[in-house]
Amino acid sequence: xxxxxxxxxxxxxxxxxxxxxxxxxxxxxxxxxxxxxxxxxxxxxxxxxxxxxxxxxxxxxxxxxxxxxxxxxxxxxxxxxxxxxxxxxxxxxxxxxxxxxxxxxxxxxxxxxxxxxxxxxxxxxxxxxxxxxxxxxxxxxxxxxxxxxxxxxxxxxxxxxxxxxxxxxxxxxxxxxxxxxxxxxxxxxxxxxxxxxxxxxxxxxxxxxxxxxxxxxxxxxxxxxxxxxxxxxxxxxxxxxxxxxxxxxxxxxxxxxxxxxxxxxxxxxxxxxxxxxxxxxxxxxxxxxxxxxxxxxxxxxxxxxxxxxxxxxxxxxxxxxxxxxxxxxxxxxxxxxxxxxxxxxxxxxxxxxx
Numbered sequence: 001x002x003x004x005x006x007x008x009x010x011x012x013x014x015x016x017x018x019x020x021x022x023x024x025x026x027x028x029x030x031x032x033x034x035x036x037x038x039x040x041x042x043x044x045x046x047x048x049x050x051x052x053x054x055x056x057x058x059x060x061x062x063x064x065x066x067x068x069x070x071x072x073x074x075x076x077x078x079x080x081x082x083x084x085x086x087x088x089x090x091x092x093x094x095x096x097x098x099x100x101x102x103x104x105x106x107x108x109x110x111x112x113x114x115x116x117x118x119x120x121x122x123x124x125x126x127x128x129x130x131x132x133x134x135x136x137x138x139x140x141x142x143x144x145x146x147x148x149x150x151x152x153x154x155x156x157x158x159x160x161x162x163x164x165x166x167x168x169x170x171x172x173x174x175x176x177x178x179x180x181x182x183x184x185x186x187x188x189x190x191x192x193x194x195x196x197x198x199x200x201x202x203x204x205x206x207x208x209x210x211x212x213x214x215x216x217x218x219x220x221x222x223x224x225x226x227x228x229x230x231x232x233x234x235x236x237x238x239x240x241x242x243x244x245x246x247x248x249x250x251x252x253x254x255x256x257x258x259x260x261x262x263x264x265x266x267x268x269x270x271x272x273x274x275x276x277x278x279x280x281x282x283x284x285x286x287x288x289x290x291x292x293x294x295x296x297x298x299x300x301x302x303x304x305x306x307x308x309x310x311x312x313x314x315x316x317x318x319x320x321x322x323x324x325x326x327x328x329x330x331x332x333x334x335x336x337x338x339x340x341x342x343x344x345x346x347x348x349x350x351x352x353x354x
Contacts, residue, residue: 007130007180008188012351016344017042017184021070034067042184043067048166048339061085063282066177066341068185068289079181079289081174083336084282108165111343114350115164120154123163126349128152130190136176139195143335145172166342171335174285175294180345182289188352191292197262264293273298281325283332299331 008016020042023029031043046064068079115123124147132145133152147154149169154160162168172180175193182191239248266286273284277300286296303320320328 004129004131004190006188007183007190008348009352010187012348013184013186013188015351016348017070019347020044020067020184020344024067031065031067034065039072040070041067042070044341044344046166046338046340046342048337062336062339064339064341066181066344068181070185077185077289078295079178079185079287081178081181081285081287082283083174083331084277084280107343108340111165111346112161113164114346115160116157118346118350118353120160122353123160123349124148124152124154126353127345130180130345131176136173136179138175138193140330140333142173142175142333143171145176145335146170164343164346166339166346167337170337170342172338172342173335174283174332175287175297176335177338177341178285178287178289179292182287182292184344184348185289191287191289193287193292193294195264195294195297197264197293264288264295265297266295270296270298274300274302278302281331285332297332299329299333301325301327303327 021040023045024031024035024041024043026032030045031041034041034043044064044066046062046066048062048064063084064082066081069077072078118126127145127147130145132147135144136142147163147168147170148159154163154168159168163170179190179193183189237249240246269286273286273296277284277298280300282300284296284298285294287294301323
C-alpha cells in the first residue's frame, strides 16, 4: 500500500539510493562492516542524543542503523530501521548491530549548510509532505513526527542547521521512518506500512504529490483488534421450578466465534531479531519496501503478554513497573531524534527542491 506518491523526484531518490549503497559497499563507508557477499545493501548509520519526547533531557545516546536491500536474489527485499539506546560510551556506534566507524566520520557541517540553503519555509513544507505533524493511520497509535517543539516553524538558523543532520527538534517514529526510506527504493514514492495480511493486497500511497471474563487483549495488537478477535458467548435465560424442571425460556443468545486476524509478521524474523537484541534497549522495524508489509516489530527488553490475561499479582506488576530497563515501554511506537540517518532525507529534499 502506497503512502504518498512523488515525495522525492525519481532522480533524487535514485541518487540518494546509490549514495546509500556506497555507505555499505565502499571500504571507507561507515557501514562497510554490514556488507554481505552477493547482496546489495543501501544503508545509513547514526549516533544521536537520547530524546524519547520533545521535552526529554535524559542523558545518553541512540545508535541507529537504517538499511534496505536492492534487488535481493530471493526476490523479497527488506527495509530495516533499528536503534539501540545508551551508546554514548561505546566508540563502535553503540552495539554490535551498528558500525564501528559511525562516530569517526562526520559530514554534519555539510548537511547543516544544505538545510540553510534550502531555507526554513521550503524545508518545513517538504517535511510536511512527508507526513510530519500528522497522525499516521495505523492500528497502534504512533507518536507523530515533528520538526519543532513549539509550533510548525523552525525558528532559528541554528535549529535549521541542526535539523539538516537530524538533530534540533527533529523526532521521527521508526515505522514512519521506514515509510520515508521506502521512497529511496520506489522511485520517490512512500509505501504505507500495514500489519494485517490481506490477500492480493496492492501497494497504496500514504500521501500523494508531496514534492512534486472472556480473555481479552490487554496490550498491543490483541488490544487493537479486540473487537474483531473476541466472539460472543452463548447464553440462555430460563425459569425452573423447585424440582429443577425447566418451565419457560426467556431469552437465547447464540454463540458467535471471533474472526481470525492474519498478520504480515514473519515469526522467524521476529524471533531471531528479538533474541539477538533482548538484552539491549532498542527496536527493530522490518518492512517489505515494495508492498509495505511489516515483517517484524521488535521492542526490547520485553515481557510475556500472556501474564496479563488473567491478571498479575501486585508483586509481578511492581517488578515490571519499577524495572529501570522499562520492559512495558513499547519503543517502536515512540518518536526519536534520528541523527545522521536523517541526512538522506535532507539530501533528497535539497535535490528535489533544487
